[in-house]
Amino acid sequence: xxxxxxxxxxxxxxxxxxLSRRPRVxxxxxxxxxxxxxxxxxxxxxxxxxxxxxxxEEAGWIRAEWITKDTGRRARLYELTAAGRKQLAAEESRWRxxxxxxxxxxxxx
Amino acid sequence: xSLWSRFANVxxxxxxxxxxxxxxxxxxxxxIEQGRDPVEVRKAFGSALRQRDESRDVRAIAWLDALRxxxxxxxxxxxxKKVTSAAAILSxxxxxxxxTSAFRLIDALLLRPLPVADPEQLYALSRREIFFDGTxxxxxxxxxxxxxxxxxxxxxxxxxxxxSYAERMDLTYxxxxxxxxxxxxxxxxxxxxSFGLRPALGRLFTESDDLQPGAHPYxxxxxxxxxxxxxxxxxxxxxxFQMGNRLYEIVGxxxxxxxxxxxxxxxxxxxxxxxxAAVERxxxxxIRTLARLKPGVGVEPVRAKLNATSLAFxxxxxxxxxxxxxxxxxxxxKQTVFLEPAGSGTSxxxxxxxxxxxxxxxxVALVLLIACxxxxxxxxxxxxxxxxxxxxxxxxxxxxxRLVQLVLVESAWLAFLAAAIAxxxxxxxxxxxxxxxxxxDNPARLSLPADWRxxxxxxxxxxxxxxxxxxxxxxxASAVKPASALKGGEDPHSRRRMMHAxxxxxxxxxxxxxxxxxxxxxxxxxxxxQPTGFSAxxxxxxxxxxxxAQLPVFWDQVAEHLRTVPGVETVAVASRALxxxxxxxxxxxxxxxxxxxxxxxxxxxxxxxxDAMSIPFVDGRDFxxxxxxxxxxxxxxxxAKQFFNGENPVGKSFEEATDEGKRIRFxxxxxxxxxxxxxxxxxxxxxxxxxxxxxxxxxxxxxxxRTSSLNPLVLASILRREVARARPEFRVSNIRxxxxxxxxxxxxxxxxxxxxxxxxxxxxxxxxxxxYGVLDYSVLQRRREIGIRMAIGAQAGDIARRVTAExxxxxxxxAIAGLALGMTSVRYIETLFxxxxxxxxxMLALPSLTMFAAALLASLPAIIRAVRIDPATxxxxx
Numbered sequence: 001x002x003x004x005x006x007x008x009x010x011x012x013x014x015x016x017x018x019l020s021r022r023p024r025v026x027x028x029x030x031x032x033x034x035x036x037x038x039x040x041x042x043x044x045x046x047x048x049x050x051x052x053x054x055x056x057e058e059a060g061w062i063r064a065e066w067i068t069k070d071t072g073r074r075a076r077l078y079e080l081t082a083a084g085r086k087q088l089a090a091e092e093s094r095w096r097x098x099x100x101x102x103x104x105x106x107x108x109x
Numbered sequence: 110x111s112l113w114s115r116f117a118n119v120x121x122x123x124x125x126x127x128x129x130x131x132x133x134x135x136x137x138x139x140x141i142e143q144g145r146d147p148v149e150v151r152k153a154f155g156s157a158l159r160q161r162d163e164s165r166d167v168r169a170i171a172w173l174d175a176l177r178x179x180x181x182x183x184x185x186x187x188x189x190k191k192v193t194s195a196a197a198i199l200s201x202x203x204x205x206x207x208x209t210s211a212f213r214l215i216d217a218l219l220l221r222p223l224p225v226a227d228p229e230q231l232y233a234l235s236r237r238e239i240f241f242d243g244t245x246x247x248x249x250x251x252x253x254x255x256x257x258x259x260x261x262x263x264x265x266x267x268x269x270x271x272x273s274y275a276e277r278m279d280l281t282y283x284x285x286x287x288x289x290x291x292x293x294x295x296x297x298x299x300x301x302x303s304f305g306l307r308p309a310l311g312r313l314f315t316e317s318d319d320l321q322p323g324a325h326p327y328x329x330x331x332x333x334x335x336x337x338x339x340x341x342x343x344x345x346x347x348x349x350f351q352m353g354n355r356l357y358e359i360v361g362x363x364x365x366x367x368x369x370x371x372x373x374x375x376x377x378x379x380x381x382x383x384x385x386a387a388v389e390r391x392x393x394x395x396i397r398t399l400a401r402l403k404p405g406v407g408v409e410p411v412r413a414k415l416n417a418t419s420l421a422f423x424x425x426x427x428x429x430x431x432x433x434x435x436x437x438x439x440x441x442x443k444q445t446v447f448l449e450p451a452g453s454g455t456s457x458x459x460x461x462x463x464x465x466x467x468x469x470x471x472x473v474a475l476v477l478l479i480a481c482x483x484x485x486x487x488x489x490x491x492x493x494x495x496x497x498x499x500x501x502x503x504x505x506x507x508x509x510x511r512l513v514q515l516v517l518v519e520s521a522w523l524a525f526l527a528a529a530i531a532x533x534x535x536x537x538x539x540x541x542x543x544x545x546x547x548x549x550d551n552p553a554r555l556s557l558p559a560d561w562r563x564x565x566x567x568x569x570x571x572x573x574x575x576x577x578x579x580x581x582x583x584x585x586a587s588a589v590k591p592a593s594a595l596k597g598g599e600d601p602h603s604r605r606r607m608m609h610a611x612x613x614x615x616x617x618x619x620x621x622x623x624x625x626x627x628x629x630x631x632x633x634x635x636x637x638x639q640p641t642g643f644s645a646x647x648x649x650x651x652x653x654x655x656x657x658a659q660l661p662v663f664w665d666q667v668a669e670h671l672r673t674v675p676g677v678e679t680v681a682v683a684s685r686a687l688x689x690x691x692x693x694x695x696x697x698x699x700x701x702x703x704x705x706x707x708x709x710x711x712x713x714x715x716x717x718x719x720d721a722m723s724i725p726f727v728d729g730r731d732f733x734x735x736x737x738x739x740x741x742x743x744x745x746x747x748x749a750k751q752f753f754n755g756e757n758p759v760g761k762s763f764e765e766a767t768d769e770g771k772r773i774r775f776x777x778x779x780x781x782x783x784x785x786x787x788x789x790x791x792x793x794x795x796x797x798x799x800x801x802x803x804x805x806x807x808x809x810x811x812x813x814x815r816t817s818s819l820n821p822l823v824l825a826s827i828l829r830r831e832v833a834r835a836r837p838e839f840r841v842s843n844i845r846x847x848x849x850x851x852x853x854x855x856x857x858x859x860x861x862x863x864x865x866x867x868x869x870x871x872x873x874x875x876x877x878x879x880x881y882g883v884l885d886y887s888v889l890q891r892r893r894e895i896g897i898r899m900a901i902g903a904q905a906g907d908i909a910r911r912v913t914a915e916x917x918x919x920x921x922x923x924a925i926a927g928l929a930l931g932m933t934s935v936r937y938i939e940t941l942f943x944x945x946x947x948x949x950x951x952m953l954a955l956p957s958l959t960m961f962a963a964a965l966l967a968s969l970p971a972i973i974r975a976v977r978i979d980p981a982t983x984x985x986x987x
Contacts, residue, residue: 026135026136026139027132027136028135028136028139028140028143029139031136032143045153046133046136046153050133050136054129073135073138074131074135075135075139076131076132
């Protein structure tokens with residue numbers, strides 16, 4: 001049985017998309033957002049989410065900042081950069097090209 | 110930005126890990142607040158450690174991070190073994206420091222390009238010729254008229270520049286009483302523009318400053334002189350100084366960094382060539398000629414043109430040599446001009462020290478290799494002790510490269526710490542060596558900047574050294590096989606074999622250093638024990654000049670006045686001091702025969718001079734006050750042997766034969782023993798002494814004063830004042846003790862002997878420490894075997910032999926190799942030796958004995974340790 005969270009390399013796309021809608025959210029919120037918006041179908045695992053976030057931060061697509069919450073606990077909030085916006089557009093069009101190609105194959109076969 | 114943050118994150122170390130942890134914790138907290146099951150959430154994260162590592166690799170440069178970890182670990186390793194680390198660092202520091210020092214000297218003197226435009230297009234002109242006395246020589250001096258012809262001949266292919274030999278001149282900015290000395294060079298007016306130099310202040314010369322003889326009394330001073338002498342005062346422009354009987358006006362300060370073209374002498378003042386009195390003379394060779402080739406011009410066509418022009422000039426000039434044998438003129442005219450690259454300048458110091466510095470560089474390199482071998486052995490022994498640690502690292506997944514890196518980083522720590530100390534050594538020692546070149550009153554001045562060239566050399570050397578001593582131990586450590594290492598080690602002998610080979614290499618190099626040092630020391634010893642033929646004890650020489658040439662009787666008056674000064678025993682006067690670096694010579698003719706090929710050397714001396722110098726009379730008499738020159742002469746035994754077949758020449762006569770064909774007759778009234786005239790090498794020269802009293806007035810002489818005090822210099826300032834008091838036209842230009850002049854003859858040999866001896870001691874010490882270390886290690890490693898042997902009844906002598914046999918055969922092999930190396934390499938530096946041959950038995954025996962004595966001494970502690978092993982303790986410990 002395929003795991004429901006196997007995002008097949010589209011984790012970056014999802015994270016960027018979510019950040020483009022909601023600026024300044026922390027890792028847990030991104031995770032739950034993916035879960036809710038996909039109707040509980042997709043699930044980003046913690047083990048891959050954080051390395052992905054850190055990688056994209058180093059690539060300059062997103063930037064992070066520490067804030068102190070009312071509870072006194074610190075949280076790390078992420079937001080999209082200009083480079084990230086460009087990257088999102090590229091990823092989106094790549095995704096569309098791939099899905100439409102896959103759909104065509106499904107129709108023809 | 111991103112690369113920088115990854116780079117920076119490497120050094121944020123624990124803070125980075127903490128940050129990652131905190132973020133993950135905050136995530137878990139959030140999840141729990143949302144009502145998730147804490148256990149399930151934690152499980153979802155998996156191993157926190159792995160998570161952190163993965164994120165860390167993303168956020169920091171992985172390899173740099175690993176390097177940082179290794180560096181920290183290596184530092185802890187070094188701190189753990191303070192004594193051995195300190196020994197390794199100090200021995201490396203000494204060796205690296207000596208190497209860097211040697212590089213600084215060689216670079217400054219021989220390699221560094223002059224700070225001028227396109228130095229690689231600069232060539233120096235010299236001639237190979239057979240001199241009149243039959244000896245072949247190369248000579249880079251030119252007469253100005255010849256230079257002018259050559260410049261015109263090649264003006265489309267090259268620009269020729271005339272630059273005089275640097276001279277130390279007397280000049281004054283105020284009154285005659287405040288004379289000072291400065292290094293001065295006559296240069297072509299177009300030199301500065303041709304070199305692409307700009308003025309720091311005022312203006313530099315142009316071609317129009319160098320047109321008419323005597324018509325351009327201007328001076329450009331060097332930036333260094335401006336700073337030292339004038340404190341960078343901008344009002345220096347327009348000031349004037351007196352030199353000889355002329356005033357010169359300072360018109361400019363040259364670009365910073367340019368101090369002439371003679372490495373070893375920093376020029377203070379430049380003056381146009383037209384101001385030199387000899388500028389119109391064809392027989393005075395007082396300039397060097399530099400050629401700057403135009404782009405695209407080959408060397409050979411220019412050389413051929415210069416050769417033809419120079420030869421035509423000399424052929425024309427030789428027509429006037431009526432007094433010389435035709436054969437020697439013909440030989441002399443077979444001269445050829447050649448061009449040598451002069452991008453690094455050209456100076457006598459370069460020629461004199463090129464070979465010596467090369468020899469010293471080889472010695473320091475050998476010392477460095479010995480030190481490297483030491484540290485390599487040390488690291489190998491340590492690697493043996495750490496075999497288990499390495500095996501453990503391999504078993505938990507460390508890669509081979511990672512282990513190599515670990516050990517190399519530790520080596521780099523040693524090398525770079527050593528380099529830091531070495532920098533201090535080099536900082537201090539290079540200028541110190543320079544001050545020892547030349548006599549103390551006239552030290553060589555070499556610009557020794559610590560710039561990127563020196564730093565680059567030091568860096569490359571340090572990295573090279575790291576790999577030299579660190580790579581083999583690193584590769585060995587990484588090749589560890591965990592299974593066998595954890596079981597207690599595999600072939601323990603392979604490690605020892607490598608250490609023994611390194612011992613042989615060390616001994617070979619050490620032997621070579623000792624051998625060469627012995628030759629240098631013996632050379633210095635022989636040379637400084639050369640009899641000079643006179644006594645320099647308590648003698649002071651006062652080089653004196655007069656405003657205008659003065660009649661001999663006035664010179665007598667000054668001498669007479671000096672005799673009244675308390676503390677003065679004897680006073681005499683001569684044209685120059687013996688061994689003062691001056692000579693005057695000519696052919697002579699006996700009984701009207703043709704002039705001799707062999708030259709006689711001349712010196713004008715006053716009555717009493719021969720006695721003042723303690724040169725014994727063989728026959729005849731001293732000069733009298735009434736004797737004048739030309740007229741009578743006193744000759745040396747070498748003169749009698751050369752020109753009178755060894756017969757007593759007193760009462761006979763000879764003629765001085767000048768180049769122009771004049772004959773001047775002298776009657777010999779005295780015969781004296783030989784005394785060193787020009788230098789203390791080579792055979793005694795045939796010398797004829799003439800009376801100081803001549804028909805002409807005299808503008809320059811040297812008073813010889815024997816003082817009653819053992820240190821004649823205490824009278825120096827009094828005598829300087831008294832000379833001027835006796836007659837105001839007289840002025841002392843230079844005071845030196847005669848002993849100093851004798852010592853100056855052996856400066857290079859003293860320097861070589863001293864430095865070589867120092868390096869020999871360093872090499873011996875390092876090789877001894879190395880030997881001790883390896884022996885000690887091998888005893889430690891074999892203590893079980895030794896214990897068993899003793900338990901079953903081996904004698905102490907037997908044990909000692911067993912422990913040392915292998916090492917001593919290595920020492921023997923090394924010594925033989927060193928000897929072979931020495932015999933083959935020593936011929937490259939043969940010219941630096943004096944009356945010493947590499948094949949002399951003592952020269953071979955001394956280093957051999959020293960080497961073996963040191964080896965014995967170094968092995969004693971280990972032997973004692975071996976025979977003191979208590980079998981019971983050792984066997985029980987197992």
